[in-house]
Amino acid sequence: MTDKEAMDLALKEAKKAKGFVSPNPCVGCVILDKNKKFLSSGFYAHYGAIHAEIMALNKLKNKKLLNQAHLFVTLEPCVHFGQNPPCVESLEKYSWGSITYGIEDPNPQVSGRGIKYLKAKGFLVKKTDFFKLELKRFYEAFALNIKEKRSFFALKTASSLDSVATLNHGESQWITEASSKNISHNLRLSFDAILIGVESFLHDNPRLNIRKEGLEKKNKVVLLDPLGRSLPLLSKSRLLTVRSLKDIYVVSSCREEKLKKSGISFISVPKGEINLKALSYKLYEQKIYSVLVEGGIKTFSYFLKQKASSRLYQIINPSFLGGYRGRYWTENLNVGNLKDKIRLKSLEILKTSPDLFLTGILS
Amino acid sequence: MTDKEAMDLALKEAKKAKGFVSPNPCVGCVILDKNKKFLSSGFYAHYGAIHAEIMALNKLKNKKLLNQAHLFVTLEPCVHFGQNPPCVESLEKYSWGSITYGIEDPNPQVSGRGIKYLKAKGFLVKKTDFFKLELKRFYEAFALNIKEKRSFFALKTASSLDSVATLNHGESQWITEASSKNISHNLRLSFDAILIGVESFLHDNPRLNIRKEGLEKKNKVVLLDPLGRSLPLLSKSRLLTVRSLKDIYVVSSCREEKLKKSGISFISVPKGEINLKALSYKLYEQKIYSVLVEGGIKTFSYFLKQKASSRLYQIINPSFLGGYRGRYWTENLNVGNLKDKIRLKSLEILKTSPDLFLTGILS
Numbered sequence: 001m002t003d004k005e006a007m008d009l010a011l012k013e014a015k016k017a018k019g020f021v022s023p024n025p026c027v028g029c030v031i032l033d034k035n036k037k038f039l040s041s042g043f044y045a046h047y048g049a050i051h052a053e054i055m056a057l058n059k060l061k062n063k064k065l066l067n068q069a070h071l072f073v074t075l076e077p078c079v080h081f082g083q084n085p086p087c088v089e090s091l092e093k094y095s096w097g098s099i100t101y102g103i104e105d106p107n108p109q110v111s112g113r114g115i116k117y118l119k120a121k122g123f124l125v126k127k128t129d130f131f132k133l134e135l136k137r138f139y140e141a142f143a144l145n146i147k148e149k150r151s152f153f154a155l156k157t158a159s160s161l162d163s164v165a166t167l168n169h170g171e172s173q174w175i176t177e178a179s180s181k182n183i184s185h186n187l188r189l190s191f192d193a194i195l196i197g198v199e200s201f202l203h204d205n206p207r208l209n210i211r212k213e214g215l216e217k218k219n220k221v222v223l224l225d226p227l228g229r230s231l232p233l234l235s236k237s238r239l240l241t242v243r244s245l246k247d248i249y250v251v252s253s254c255r256e257e258k259l260k261k262s263g264i265s266f267i268s269v270p271k272g273e274i275n276l277k278a279l280s281y282k283l284y285e286q287k288i289y290s291v292l293v294e295g296g297i298k299t300f301s302y303f304l305k306q307k308a309s310s311r312l313y314q315i316i317n318p319s320f321l322g323g324y325r326g327r328y329w330t331e332n333l334n335v336g337n338l339k340d341k342i343r344l345k346s347l348e349i350l351k352t353s354p355d356l357f358l359t360g361i362l363s
Numbered sequence: 364m365t366d367k368e369a370m371d372l373a374l375k376e377a378k379k380a381k382g383f384v385s386p387n388p389c390v391g392c393v394i395l396d397k398n399k400k401f402l403s404s405g406f407y408a409h410y411g412a413i414h415a416e417i418m419a420l421n422k423l424k425n426k427k428l429l430n431q432a433h434l435f436v437t438l439e440p441c442v443h444f445g446q447n448p449p450c451v452e453s454l455e456k457y458s459w460g461s462i463t464y465g466i467e468d469p470n471p472q473v474s475g476r477g478i479k480y481l482k483a484k485g486f487l488v489k490k491t492d493f494f495k496l497e498l499k500r501f502y503e504a505f506a507l508n509i510k511e512k513r514s515f516f517a518l519k520t521a522s523s524l525d526s527v528a529t530l531n532h533g534e535s536q537w538i539t540e541a542s543s544k545n546i547s548h549n550l551r552l553s554f555d556a557i558l559i560g561v562e563s564f565l566h567d568n569p570r571l572n573i574r575k576e577g578l579e580k581k582n583k584v585v586l587l588d589p590l591g592r593s594l595p596l597l598s599k600s601r602l603l604t605v606r607s608l609k610d611i612y613v614v615s616s617c618r619e620e621k622l623k624k625s626g627i628s629f630i631s632v633p634k635g636e637i638n639l640k641a642l643s644y645k646l647y648e649q650k651i652y653s654v655l656v657e658g659g660i661k662t663f664s665y666f667l668k669q670k671a672s673s674r675l676y677q678i679i680n681p682s683f684l685g686g687y688r689g690r691y692w693t694e695n696l697n698v699g700n701l702k703d704k705i706r707l708k709s710l711e712i713l714k715t716s717p718d719l720f721l722t723g724i725l726s
Contacts, residue, residue, distance in 0.1 A: 161677075161707060162693040163526040167700065174701055304683060314524075318707035318723060320667060322696025330525040333685025337530065338537055344524060344681040347719065349712055356710065360681060 001038055004130045006030045006072040007102060011131060011138070013043040013052065014074045019189040019210075019217050020046045023289045025142040027052040027075045031060065034068035034097050053077055053087045066094040072128070074102035074135065079114040088117045098124045102135040106143030133348055137359070140310065141190075141290040151283035152290040153195075153276070153309040155300060156187055157329050160319050161356070164326030165297060176317045177354040183315055185212050191292040193220035193249070193283070197299035198229050201237070208294070209242040218243045220288060222267075224274060224299060228254035234264060249286065251279060276308030301332035304342050309362055312344060316356040364401055366463060367493045369393045369435040373465070374494060374501070376406040376415065377437045382552040382573075382580050383409045386652045388505040390415040390438045394423065397431035397460050416440055416450045429457040435491070437465035437498065442477040451480045461487045465498040469506030496711055500722070503673065504553075504653040514646035515653040516558075516639070516672040518663060519550055520692050523682045524719070527689030528660060539680045540717040546678055548575045554655040556583035556612070556646070560662035561592050564600070571657070572605040581606045583651060585630075587637060587662060591617035597627060612649065614642060639671030664695035667705050672725055675707060679719040 001009075013028030027044040029052035042055025050058070053073055060066070077087040077099075091099070099118055104127075105111045118125045128135070141152035158176045159165045165175070188194060194208045201223055210217050221239055223230055230250065234240075239248055245263035253271040260266060267282050269275070283291060293303055303309045335341055344360035351357035364372075376391030390407040392415035405418025413421070416436055423429070440450040440462075454462070462481055467490075468474045481488045491498070504515035521539045522528045528538070551557060557571045564586055573580050584602055586593055593613065597603075602611055608626040616634045623629060630645050632638070646654060656666055666672045698704055707723035714720035 160704065161526075162691065162696075163524075164693075167698075301685070304685070317704075318710045319704040320693055320696060320707070321698045321701075321704055322664070322667070323691050323694035324697035325699060326693075328525065328686050328691055330527075330683055330689075331686035333525075333683060334687035335530075335684045336688060338684075341523065341680075341682040341684055344683070347681045347715055349715060352710055352712060 007128045010072045029053045029056040029073040032070040068097040070097050071099045076101045076105040077114040092121045107146045145289050150280040154311040155293045155309045156313045158315045160321045162320045163328045164321035165329035166327050168325045176315045180315050180355045191290045193222050193288045193291045195222040195291045195293045198225035200296040207238045220247045222249045228252050276306045313359045370491045373435045379406050392416045392419040392436040395433040431460040433460050434462045439464045439468040440477040455484050470509045508652050513643040517674040518656045518672050519676045521678045523684045525683045526691045527684035528692035529690050531688045539678045543678050543718045554653045556585050556651045556654045558585040558654045558656045561588035563659040568601050570601045583610045585612045591615045639669045676722045
């Protein structure tokens with residue numbers, strides 16, 4: 001196995017537990033023998049489980065094979081006591097040929113200490129040369145959570161190549177290809193909650209569930225609903241087909257008493273346009289650490305205008321619908337001149353067929 | 364050299380004469396020795412020049428090296444007498460290890476005959492496994508010319524990622540990055556003419572020239588101007604900074620006499636919306652074999668609506684401008700429902716940084 005293949009496999013291992021370790025990060029580990037033949041792999045399987053490195057070590061019966069072996073782990077090995085003893089203490093028992101990590105621990109209080117510890121023990125410790133953008137993306141929500149104690153927001157749009165998200169009469173469900181549903185459901189899996197605006201709720205009555213073979217996960221829902229227009233309808237809505245009322249977080253400036261009685265979770269905000277950055281702190285307090293914003297058009301514009309989201313995912317059908325009957329997903333966004341344009345950095349094309357799937361960092 | 368590298372180099376050779384061989388196709392050729400070491404290369408340099416294969420052969424002094432050598436050529440070698448004797452007769456003098464071609468000659472009257480001829484002489488003749496989409500794209504205008512005796516139309520748009528081509532007050536020139544100008548000028552070089560609508564002419568007074576280091580080429584201009592609104596202004600316009608009046612083709616339903624006196628070239632069309640497919644035949648008759656359509660917004664919509672263009676090139680700045688002050692380049696396009704959407708097939712991402720540059724076949 002090449003180093004690139006090993007890190008790729010470690011990332012795949014990490015993703016096995018996607019959606020089930022929050023607020024901790026997913027971690028994957030691969031061990032190759034001294035000749036770079038595969039020996040073992042492991043991942044952090046759920047909140048409170050043993051760490052990826054330990055799982056990989058435990059799975060390997062014959063520890064003699066670890067002589068001069070190569071370890072690949074997506075995140076810097078931990079050096080602190082959390083729910084588990086520090087991984088570095090388990091690692092230092094063996095005579096590694098090399099230890100390659102994907103990214104430093106984003107926690108400023110421990111970042112680099114695992115690497116330093118292992119280097120001090122005489123190991124060859126190095127950062128991977130591969131998948132740098134993907135690794136950064138993989139840990140960005142965790143990094144924001146740790147550093148700023150607020151929830152991570154990402155936008156997800158689905159449109160034609162000319163940015164039309166829906167036709168006037170409401171036809172939008174099939175703008176992107178049926179096969180792209182996997183992308184959507186995979187994305188939902190990575191986030192603690194899905195956020196929509198009240199108009200999308202009223203118009204679409206969506207389920208916002210995760211449909212993935214062999215997998216059941218009930219994401220929370222955040223509903224931006226300043227005036228509480230959803231309240232009379234929530235108890236009969238399709239949101240409840242996959243979750244209970246308390247997993248629906250209505251962000252509203254209604255009077256609290258009325259809402260609390262209904263059984264839903266409630267996030268009180270001042271009257272007027274919702275301050276989304278302030279909301280990200282409130283959601284973090286509610287243990288909602290990452291939020292996928294799925295629309296509609298007005299909601300997207302608020303997030304872009306307030307520069308409240310860190311990342312954008314776009315599923316784009318390679319087709320054109322035009323503005324005569326189509327509604328563009330940025331139609332409410334007001335950028336006065338070119339120098340104020342909202343930029344997308346670190347653009348990655350994740351897929352090109354049948355739909356174009358791209359992502360980047362909003363700034 | 365691998366076969367892939369050899370065909371890549373042959374394509375690069377072919378492109379050296381881009382813009383200077385119309386109506387003939389660009390062709391490039393690479394010769395490797397029996398051990399696949401580079402020996403020689405050649406290209407079709409201008410209309411009436413010797414063919415790429417012959418240039419590559421001529422450049423090689425020591426013909427003994429051709430024993431069991433490998434020839435790569437972007438287009439099937441010709442078997443007919445045109446301005447040159449047939450290439451196959453020059454090729455058959457040597458004992459080739461293999462002959463790899465990029466694409467069959469699109470001319471239905473000779474397509475496959477060069478391959479058949481060489482195979483009959485006992486050579487191993489094969490089609491390349493690489494750059495299939497690019498080769499098809501490279502020869503698509505020539506193929507349409509040959510098969511349908513009409514001009515090839517491609518659209519080129521420049522916009523933000525949310526499809527905004529200009530801001531209300533007209534600011535559009537810098538939506539895409541300055542470095543993407545190379546892309547635009549390279550594209551212009553591949554086409555015999557650039558087409559714009561009269562409103563773009565009146566609004567922008569563009570030059571539509573080709574700015575490329577060490578290169579001067581005066582493309583023709585086609586102006587869609589049914590009512591002849593451009594006529595009083597053409598003689599003072601910036602179009603004339605790089606070309607003469609006769610290289611400006613005004614497509615109009617004005618009375619002919621008035622136009623002919625002005626010194627411009629004139630293409631008469633019936634009153635009402637211009638039939639663009641009919642126009643493609645007329646342009647072919649005027650020896651304009653390929654046309655790059657550069658806008659504006661109304662013109663793009665006509666081409667999309669009438670399904671008159673074969674290919675779309677998009678230069679997309681990874682940023683968002685919104686519809687409040689932005690004008691989307693498809694805003695006039697009217698697609699009634701999703702099943703009538705205009706599709707982009709064979710999507711290719713040609714570049715991702717700093718701007719996204721993509722292309723596909725409109726259908």
